[in-house]
Each structure stands twice: as structure tokens, then as C-alpha cells.
Amino acid sequence: MWTVSTLGGSKPFSYNPERGLSSNENYCHLAAGDSWGIFAFLCAALWNLPAIPALNSTDEVGAGQSIQKTYDLTRYLEHQLRTLAGTYLNYLGPPFNEPDFNPPRMTRAEMVPSATVDFELWRSLNDNARLAANYRAYTHLLCYLRSMDGQVAKAELRKNLGHFCTSLQGLVVSIASVMSSLGYPLPSPLGSANPTWAQGPGATSPHNDFLKKMDDFWLLKELQTWLWRSAKDFNRLKKKVPPAALMLRLEMRGF
Amino acid sequence: MKWMVIVALVLPAWSAPCSSTAGSDGEEGLCHVQHGTLGTELLLRCDAPGGRVEWRVNGTKVAASEAAAGGDKDQLLLRNASLAQEGEYSCHHPGTGKTLHRIRLRVGSPPEKPAVECWAVSYPQTVNCTWKLASEPRLETYFITTYRHGMGAKENECVQPWAGAGSCSISDIQMFSITPYVLNVTAVNPLGATMNLFPFIVEQIIRPDPPEDLRVSPIPGESKKLLLEWQPPSSWPFPQYFPLKYLIRYAREGANSNRTIGPYEQTSFILTGIRPRAVHHVQVAAKDFTDYGDYSTWSPLVSGTPWTQP
Numbered sequence: 001m002w003t004v005s006t007l008g009g010s011k012p013f014s015y016n017p018e019r020g021l022s023s024n025e026n027y028c029h030l031a032a033g034d035s036w037g038i039f040a041f042l043c044a045a046l047w048n049l050p051a052i053p054a055l056n057s058t059d060e061v062g063a064g065q066s067i068q069k070t071y072d073l074t075r076y077l078e079h080q081l082r083t084l085a086g087t088y089l090n091y092l093g094p095p096f097n098e099p100d101f102n103p104p105r106m107t108r109a110e111m112v113p114s115a116t117v118d119f120e121l122w123r124s125l126n127d128n129a130r131l132a133a134n135y136r137a138y139t140h141l142l143c144y145l146r147s148m149d150g151q152v153a154k155a156e157l158r159k160n161l162g163h164f165c166t167s168l169q170g171l172v173v174s175i176a177s178v179m180s181s182l183g184y185p186l187p188s189p190l191g192s193a194n195p196t197w198a199q200g201p202g203a204t205s206p207h208n209d210f211l212k213k214m215d216d217f218w219l220l221k222e223l224q225t226w227l228w229r230s231a232k233d234f235n236r237l238k239k240k241v242p243p244a245a246l247m248l249r250l251e252m253r254g255f
Numbered sequence: 256m257k258w259m260v261i262v263a264l265v266l267p268a269w270s271a272p273c274s275s276t277a278g279s280d281g282e283e284g285l286c287h288v289q290h291g292t293l294g295t296e297l298l299l300r301c302d303a304p305g306g307r308v309e310w311r312v313n314g315t316k317v318a319a320s321e322a323a324a325g326g327d328k329d330q331l332l333l334r335n336a337s338l339a340q341e342g343e344y345s346c347h348h349p350g351t352g353k354t355l356h357r358i359r360l361r362v363g364s365p366p367e368k369p370a371v372e373c374w375a376v377s378y379p380q381t382v383n384c385t386w387k388l389a390s391e392p393r394l395e396t397y398f399i400t401t402y403r404h405g406m407g408a409k410e411n412e413c414v415q416p417w418a419g420a421g422s423c424s425i426s427d428i429q430m431f432s433i434t435p436y437v438l439n440v441t442a443v444n445p446l447g448a449t450m451n452l453f454p455f456i457v458e459q460i461i462r463p464d465p466p467e468d469l470r471v472s473p474i475p476g477e478s479k480k481l482l483l484e485w486q487p488p489s490s491w492p493f494p495q496y497f498p499l500k501y502l503i504r505y506a507r508e509g510a511n512s513n514r515t516i517g518p519y520e521q522t523s524f525i526l527t528g529i530r531p532r533a534v535h536h537v538q539v540a541a542k543d544f545t546d547y548g549d550y551s552t553w554s555p556l557v558s559g560t561p562w563t564q565p
Contacts, residue, residue: 104406115431119379221433228458229431231545
């Protein structure tokens with residue numbers, strides 16, 4: 001889907017497949033200096049696409065503010081996680097709470113999409129892909145974290161985990177609101193038809209206590225790396241959707 | 256000495272890395288370098304046919320009591336090797352004094368463990384690693400530098416710009432990695448090898464270079480303000496994706512203490528409330544905006560005085 005926002009606050013381009021172009025919106029308002037070639041391409045491309053929701057200037061400002069809030073939330077969560085992880089690893093006991101514990105990662109079943117990414121790929125992600133990756137990751141992480149929650153013996157730790165889950169839920173909602181204000185659909189979770197995923201970690205090895213602890217260890221690491229990544233992702237998005245100014249921008253889904 | 260040059264030309268195949276100080280009786284026989292570990296027993300062999308030989312060190316005859324006790328007569332045993340025993344040893348035919356064999360003895364130890372440090376100065380492009388030995392090595396030492404990303408992964412080379420640089424760099428970094436990279440620096444000398452493993456997560460070793468081009472300028476009409484401007488370090492490749500934040504440290508000339516303010520994301524700042532007509536010294540440091548890693552070292556000191564009424 002195309003999102004076109006325009007300079008000068010003029011009415012945005014909107015295309016309704018039933019009505020065709022609306023009468024007083026049948027031009028692309030481009031900034032001075034843009035060539036006719038771009039204009040022609042834009043209009044030609046837009047004709048061939050299905051329905052585009054109109055995006056007016058208040059949505060743009062709203063998106064900018066939600067991005068800032070989401071960014072702030074990732075920083076807050078990262079801070080919370082440092083304390084939570086320390087406490088939880090101590091609860092798991094050695095070797096998990098040893099600082100140089102560096103086990104090999106057995107990729108039996110990748111629990112969550114990994115935050116690890118090559119720089120060129122990261123840089124080239126369009127806004128939709130960037131947001132969708134974050135949304136998917138945190139919905140998975142939240143689900144696993146909730147299952148971890150129920151099994152912890154110590155009440156204090158259970159409470160802290162519960163509080164963290166609530167904040168993480170807030171992050172998921174925040175990302176969803178950014179996506180909808182920018183007009184992107186929410187992605188369906190990966191492997192939702194996969195029963196193993198739905199049962200959470202430990203489903204494949206229910207009786208092995210050590211392996212369950214390893215799963216928890218890796219879950220905390222995944223959370224940490226995703227929060228690092230999200231800070232950079234949302235900082236990047238902040239720069240591209242500043243709340244105050246509007247600029248000509250074209251986003252294509254699926255490209 | 257001309258005759259040394261001639262001999263060197265005649266026997267190129269056997270010329271060996273021995274010292275140029277030679278015995279006075281001519282340069283015949285093989286010469287090789289032998290390394291021995293401090294404090295251990297060393298055996299120097301002559302490999303001469305027939306029994307006894309005469310040993311000399313740096314031209315002087317070795318006393319018979321120091322020669323091999325037990326073992327073949329054409330070997331020299333040094334107990335408890337020490338630095339004082341380094342030198343050029345030669346074995347000679349007892350009668351003619353002809354040189355049979357020359358050995359350059361160097362005494363030392365296997366290398367120490369190198370101290371390794373890695374920093375992502377140009378995040379996320381490269382990681383630069385440096386290492387040092389605690390003391391200057393006595394024997395020629397070279398370093399092998401490799402790294403792995405995760406256990407069981409392929410070993411790659413950490414590229415040294417030239418041999419003996421004391422540094423190497425890793426490019427092609429994966430951001431936000433859940434498993435650490437592990438750098439292996441192995442020091443190798445003729446007596447052995449010692450390695451040091453340095454695991455790191457790239458986001459945790461971010462440390463930009465100091466900001467550049469710091470300028471301290473007076474502001475016309477403002478006698479208590481100074482304008483500070485600087486640039487991000489040129490080694491930081493993408494300030495637009497990975498902004499930096501800056502700390503400013505300043506002190507009045509002659510004052511005992513300094514003040515540190517910040518962090519700020521802008522690359523300029525107006526310092527207010529400073530003493531008029533006094534010289535002020537300013538430095539700036541940079542850190543990744545999302546707070547990963549460490550602050551850079553302070554930039555070089557730049558001084559300035561606020562505007563004064565002419």
C-alpha cells in the first residue's frame with residue numbers, strides 16, 4: 001500500500017477503486033525541483049495499486065509521537081531487564097549466573113526471530129519491515145516470558161517478572177499503534193499454526209530441568225539483544241518521521 | 256673484514272643467522288641458532304665424528320670442568336641456563352683447532368600471555384583489537400590473530416595491517432549478536448606459544464574516537480558566554496543512523512577543578528555563566544546515543560576567552 005504525505009499541508013492524494021481519483025485531489029504535489037519524470041512515475045504507479053488509505057497530517061504527527069514513546073519504552077525496558085536478568089540468573093544458579101558463561105547455541109528450534117542482523121540489511125529495511133520485525137519478535141518474547149512467569153518459585157521474582165511482562169505488553173501495543181498510524185497492517189505471528197511454538201519453550205524437552213534453564217537463559221539474551229536493536233530501530237524511525245515537519249515520502253509494502 | 260665477505264659468498268648454503276663476530280681462525284663449519292629456556296638444562300651438540308672436541312664461547316675456551324659430565328664428549332651441558340650464558344659457542348678439533356660447528360645460543364622463555372583489548376571505534380563496520388606484552392620480548396615474537404563468532408563456528412583471520420603492528424581488525428560484523436565473538440591472540444616465539452582468548456559482544460565495546468575540530472569562539476556582545484562547536488569523529492561512519500551524544504568538560508585557567516556537563520546530542524553548545532576576560536579550557540567526549548559501550552577519550556584541549564568590550 002502506498003502512503004504519500006505532502007509538503008505544505010495540502011490535501012493528500014487518495015484513490016478509491018470504486019470512485020477513482022477524487023476531483024480536487026487529482027495531482028501529486030511535489031516539492032519544487034522534482035522532475036516530471038518522477039511525477040509521471042508516481043502517478044502511473046499509483047494508478048495500478050489497490051486501495052490506499054488517506055494519511056493526513058495529524059496522523060503523521062501522531063506517528064512521530066508514538067515512535068518517540070516506543071523508543072522511550074524500549075530504553076526503560078532495557079534498564080528494567082538488566083536488574084531482572086541478574087536476579088533471574090541468580091535464581092537459576094550456576095553456571096547461568098557466571099559472567100563468562102558462554103555456551104554453544106543449539107538451534108533445535110529458534111524460539112524467536114533473531115535480532116542479529118547484517119548492517120547493510122538493517123540499513124535497507126523499509127519502515128514497514130522494520131516495525132513488523134519488532135512486532136513479531138516481542139509478541140513471541142512476551143508469550144515465552146509469560147510461560148516462564150508461572151514456573152518461578154520465588155514470589156518476589158514472580159512479581160518482578162509479572163511487572164516486566166506488563167511493560168513488555170505495553171511495548172507491543174505501542175508498536176502496533178505506530179504501525180496502524182502509519183497505515184501498516186499488523187503482521188500475523190510466525191508459525192502460529194505450529195503447535196510447538198504455541199506450547200512455548202520446553203515443550204520439546206519437558207523433563208529436562210537443565211535444558212529448560214538453558215531455554216530461559218537464551219530467552220533473556222534474546223530479549224536483551226532485541227531491546228538493543230529496537231532502540232536503534234526506533235531512533236532510525238524517529239529521524240524519518242519527525243513529528244514537527246512533514247516531507248515527501250513514499251513507502252511501499254512488500255518491496 | 257674482507258675475508259668474511261668472501262666466505263659468505265663461497266658458502267651461501269651454509270651461511271646461517273649467526274652473529275658476525277667470528278672466531279679468529281676462519282669461518283668453516285655449520286652455524287645455527289639454538290634457543291634454550293631459562294633455568295633449564297641445555298645441551299649443545301657438536302655432531303663431530305670421533306671423540307673429543309674443544310668448546311669455546313665467544314672465542315674463549317670453555318673450562319673443562321664446565322664441559323659435559325656424563326654423556327658424549329662432543330656435547331656441552333649447561334645446567335640452569337642463564338642470560339649470562341648467551342653467546343656464540345663453537346666446537347673445535349682438539350689438535351688443529353679447526354672449527355667444526357658454531358652455535359649461537361639465545362636464552363629466554365616462552366611468550367607471556369598478551370593483554371588484549373578490542374573496541375568498536377567505527378560501529379558497526381569494524382572492530383579494532385590491540386595487544387601488548389607486559390615486557391619487551393627478548394626473542395623474536397610474532398602473533399597469530401583469529402576469531403570465531405559463536406562456538407563451533409568457522410575460524411576467521413583478524414587482519415593485521417602489517418606484521419608486528421600490534422593490532423588487527425575484524426570487519427563484516429553482525430549487529431545485536433546473541434553469542435559473543437571470540438578473538439584469539441597467540442604469541443609465538445622459538446620457545447613456544449601462548450594464547451589469550453577475548454570474547455566480546457560488539458554493542459558492549461563501542462567506543463568512538465574523540466570528537467574533532469573543537470572550536471571555542473567568543474560571542475560578540477556576550478562577555479560571559481562562549482560558543483563551542485565540534486564535529487563527530489571522522490572514524491564514526493554513520494552519525495545519521497547511530498547518533499552520538501557529547502559531554503563537555505571545561506575549566507577556567509588557574510582554577511583547581513573543572514566542570515562536566517551534558518550529555519547533549521547537538522554538536523554545538525553555548526557555555527554561559529563563565530567569568531569574563533578569563534581563559535577557559537574546553538574538552539569534549541563522545542558516546543553512542545543509546546548509551547552502549549564507553550565514552551571516547553577527551554578531545555585535545557582548546558582554549559578561548561569570552562568577548563570583551565573593546
